[in-house]
Amino acid sequence: MPKQTALIEEHRRLGGRIIDFGGWELPVQYTGVMDEHLTCRAKCGIFDVSHMGEVHVEGKDSEAFLNYLVSNDVSKLADGQALYSEMCNDNGGVVDDLLVYKKNRDKFLVVINAGNSDKDYAHMLKIQERMSTRLKNYTLTNESPNYTQIAVQGRHAEKIVQTLTKSNLSAVKTYWFTEGTALGKIPAVFARTGYTGEDGFEVYIPWSTGPEVWRALEDAGQAYGMKPCGLGARDTLRLEMKYPLYGHELSDEGNPLEAGLGWVIKFDKGDFVGRAPMLAAKEKGLTRSLVGLKMLERGIPRQGYSILDPGTKEKIGAVTSGTQSPSLNQAIALAYVPKSMSAIGTRLAVDIRGAALAAEVIPTPFYKRPY
């Protein structure tokens, strides 16, 4: 049986088309991917992201544990700050990407991908076991079933989310958060984070309070033209930003440096899981690179399609994500290609149903918000 979020009845009421997404019943769309995507870009969108996993790491050794577990430097976080990071395996591949929220020295919230949450949590327990002689004073708890998470994304997000709380959200900078109260009684985390490239908030509340908070946000959003957005728009919005997604750009075998994630791999912070093989790969020289492509001929590149050398027609890489970009009205893709063919302006070809169609490496993100 697929799992349901606390908001399933809201999705049905709003005409959401419910699909099974990695074991969760979630709406892929309500009014249509195009409309939802463009509404989020121009006004605001509201997303049920309760399927994301939440893990509490608590106790005085939490920071030391997390800093060994993930690639980015958790010790640089101030209270109330959030951090994007990879969580790697011993080969330097990616178990998942995640957000670490530091509440205080002894209290962290780690947010992981829905489809990976069991695998991720098992990996965390394995690393906890490995470190058990050195790090004893902290606990890991998988709190995923206890959270509803709602993302409000778009230029009006702050005004809409502000209606829930007395906490001053204008003081919450990007990648910071505040703990407060929603609707006068519900404990909530208001984080200025997201997966769309827009300004916006992710609101973490107790599972059962989801419908009440969702409806309050829906009411507040009406004046701003906010619409509910499904998984389809979530994917096209993140793709326009080149935000990597596990199962597409990230994998247990792949090297995050090749995905352009060197900025979250902090080799100088001390040892962490996956450090040695990633450093070795870096010193040897990376051979592939994740690039953004636009099609020069008619056709939409999709995950798994081959990238060809336009001269020899030899396969040189593969598409990891591709779509017709709603914002640009242009077919775009992310693809791994040899480093020697990754420069902006390089002409490549994509094998679309047997035809080698011309594409060009272009700068990313594909979309930049105008405010």
Added chain:
Amino acid sequence: MSFPNNLKYTKDHEWARIEGAGSKIITVGVTDHAQSALGDIVFIELPAAGRVLKKGETFGVVESIKAVSDLYAPVSGKVLEINTALPNDPALINKDPHAGAWMLKIEMTDANALSELMDADAYTKYVESLH
């Protein structure tokens, strides 16, 4: 969702309309159910006029933002004409699937081939059975 009585339907959600009694020429498109299931259609690939199709053969592709779907020939025959407006305006398939967004005109090999397709009532029941 209603399906016009003057069309015949396939299980792959194509429709076909005979162009006059006794004619061997049909017009082909995809149904309202198909466009709704696909969502926003952003791309279409159609065959060249003159191509000979076998019943059930892939004659083209429609793509929504999320997915790629093959189009299947409802009958055997020769492509006489394609709707050249569609590649530049694939969203027309979402707006007017049963008329303006026709895709092909086909000269059927067998003038009676349409009798094997579903009528509107049968197709309506078929679509309901899918839910």
